[in-house]
Amino acid sequence: xxxxxNSVLRLAEHLENCELQARDTVKIxxxxxxxxxxxxxxxxxEIRRRKLQRGARLVGFKAGLTxxxxxKQMGVSSPVFGFLVDSFAVSEGSELAVKExxxxxxxxxxxxxxxxxxxxxxxxxxxxxAATDFVMPGxxxxxxxxxxxxxxxxxxxxxxxxxxxxxxxGRAKPAADLDLRTLGVVLERNGEPVAFAAGAAVLGxxxxxxxxxxxxxxxxxxxxxxxxxxxxxxxxxxxxxxxxDNVKLQIQDLGSVSLxxx
Amino acid sequence: xxxDSQLITQLGDExxxxxxxxxxxxxxxxxxxxxxxEDAYRIQQQMIARRLAKGAxxxxxxxxxxxxxxxNMLGVGQPDFGYVLDDMIYSEGQSVPMDTLIQPxxxxxxxxxxxxxLIGPGVTNAAVLAATEGVITCFEIVDSRIHDWKIKIQDTxxxxxxxxxxxxxxxxxxxxxxxxxxxxxxxxxxxxVIATGAGAATMGSPVTAIAWxxxxxxRLGIPLKAGEVVLSGSLAALIPVTxxxxxxxxxxxxxxxxxRFV
Numbered sequence: 396x397x398x399x400x401n402s403v404l405r406l407a408e409h410l411e412n413c414e415l416q417a418r419d420t421v422k423i424x425x426x427x428x429x430x431x432x433x434x435x436x437x438x439x440x441e442i443r444r445r446k447l448q449r450g451a452r453l454v455g456f457k458a459g460l461t462x463x464x465x466x467k468q469m470g471v472s473s474p475v476f477g478f479l480v481d482s483f484a485v486s487e488g489s490e491l492a493v494k495e496x497x498x499x500x501x502x503x504x505x506x507x508x509x510x511x512x513x514x515x516x517x518x519x520x521x522x523x524x525a526a527t528d529f530v531m532p533g534x535x536x537x538x539x540x541x542x543x544x545x546x547x548x549x550x551x552x553x554x555x556x557x558x559x560x561x562x563x564x565g566r567a568k569p570a571a572d573l574d575l576r577t578l579g580v581v582l583e584r585n586g587e588p589v590a591f592a593a594g595a596a597v598l599g600x601x602x603x604x605x606x607x608x609x610x611x612x613x614x615x616x617x618x619x620x621x622x623x624x625x626x627x628x629x630x631x632x633x634x635x636x637x638x639x640d641n642v643k644l645q646i647q648d649l650g651s652v653s654l655x656x657x
Numbered sequence: 658x659x660x661d662s663q664l665i666t667q668l669g670d671e672x673x674x675x676x677x678x679x680x681x682x683x684x685x686x687x688x689x690x691x692x693x694x695e696d697a698y699r700i701q702q703q704m705i706a707r708r709l710a711k712g713a714x715x716x717x718x719x720x721x722x723x724x725x726x727x728x729n730m731l732g733v734g735q736p737d738f739g740y741v742l743d744d745m746i747y748s749e750g751q752s753v754p755m756d757t758l759i760q761p762x763x764x765x766x767x768x769x770x771x772x773x774x775l776i777g778p779g780v781t782n783a784a785v786l787a788a789t790e791g792v793i794t795c796f797e798i799v800d801s802r803i804h805d806w807k808i809k810i811q812d813t814x815x816x817x818x819x820x821x822x823x824x825x826x827x828x829x830x831x832x833x834x835x836x837x838x839x840x841x842x843x844x845x846x847x848x849x850v851i852a853t854g855a856g857a858a859t860m861g862s863p864v865t866a867i868a869w870x871x872x873x874x875x876r877l878g879i880p881l882k883a884g885e886v887v888l889s890g891s892l893a894a895l896i897p898v899t900x901x902x903x904x905x906x907x908x909x910x911x912x913x914x915x916x917r918f919v
Contacts, residue, residue, distance in 0.1 A: 579841025
């Protein structure tokens with residue numbers, strides 16, 4: 396840790412206020428170029444604590460930066476992780492007001508719902524599949540609080556990895572019935588297919604991202620509780636959205652989920 | 658105004674000779690700016706006629722320029738097509754000698770094997786499915802007889818849609834049993850996942866691509882025949898290849914295809 400407790404509290408309050416008031420800010424490493432990974436997660440933890448203290452419920456976690464190519468580009472060997480609270484959830488088929496957000500983008504994801512706790516270290520694809528109740532399609536709405544998406548990884552982690560909203564829907568299926576690597580993903584915006592990929596785009600296998608999340612939490616004395624929702628990472632590039640857009644995600648064998656923006 | 662047939666023949670011959678000698682030509686469009694797309698198809702016919710005269714047989718067709726991104730790059734609003742000849746086809750497990758190619762790149766595709774003729778106009782997606790014996794995962798190894806791939810649409814059309822060779826997987830699957838729109842594709846190069854995609858990447862659906870081809874060929878009086886193999890267009894990024902590379906493409910619900918370059 397390079398930051399003192401007061402700085403952590405102040406930065407968490409600042410970033411959460413930006414989120415709640417839908418306004419952007421410069422990346423926090425401009426002010427604190429020496430902050431380290433622990434500082435970044437400490438700020439995120441403080442944002443989580445603030446929310447839970449006000450009555451929010453922790454419903455799950457998310458993984459970001461889950462492509463090997465991007466990790467190599469950024470010079471890291473692990474994805475980044477954030478938390479999800481109940482207020483982030485949007486219901487299937489509903490509308491989301493763009494004015495509540497700063498500059499939203501959407502990412503298609505394979506969502507895991509757990510039936511048993513997962514505690515690292517030592518979690519792998521097998522333990523994740525054993526603890527998974529079912530998988531289903533999910534659209535994550537990311538909304539970095541940083542101006543023009545100009546950030547570095549530590550700033551992103553402190554900002555809860557740009558977490559903003561998510562919607563899950565479609566068909567829930569046991570993971571054992573699917574080959575998650577080759578599961579195809581088609582993202583449509585206003586009826587036009589705009590992004591195509593397959594599950595292996597997430598760390599070679601989406602369950603690998605969940606395993607790394609469990610190991611990351613385990614190293615910090617936490618676990619993924621049973622019944623958690625886990626967004627395993629964007630399978631394609633994030634797609635920018637604006638008011639009036641209708642986004643639909645289709646996943647092979649898992650049906651579709653959609654979200655409208657007004 | 659259409660180009661005179663002597664020039665058409667001459668350019669077709671030049672491309673054929675470049676193919677045989679594994680040499681490249683300056684872009685045809687840099688020497689003859691007036692070439693239309695129709696002219697380019699006549700040049701392609703000449704190049705193919707030379708190969709048929711040497712004993713090659715037509716065993717199928719290929720569709721190219723099927724993604725929005727590539728259409729935009731070439732400034733066109735529709736795909737193109739070329740002929741598949743028997744001497745272009747490799748099977749799963751065979752190696753492709755690099756010295757038979759000039760500047761190859763690999764595309765992961767879904768190939769259709771027809772059990773009935775498909776003669777446009779008026780071919781619908783339903784007719785395509787009814788006429789399809791099965792689908793196979795395949796690699797098209799595209800190659801260009803034009804310097805450094807500096808192609809305009811007329812150059813690639815004249816050059817048999819930049820077709821090189823292709824490798825067919827060994828699982829033929831009934832298209833009624835899979836959703837070709839959402840099926841995912843994972844491409845690995847030397848064991849590393851380097852690209853993913855999904856069926857919708859080619860014209861919204863591989864079935865739509867085949868219907869487009871049947872209708873386009875129908876207007877030219879060319880049938881798609883029972884038994885032919887038709888390549889429906891690339892589902893993921895183009896992969897540069899070199900001697901020693903080992904590629905594998907896997908399509909969810911169909912199977913995989915692998916190729917080594919020696």
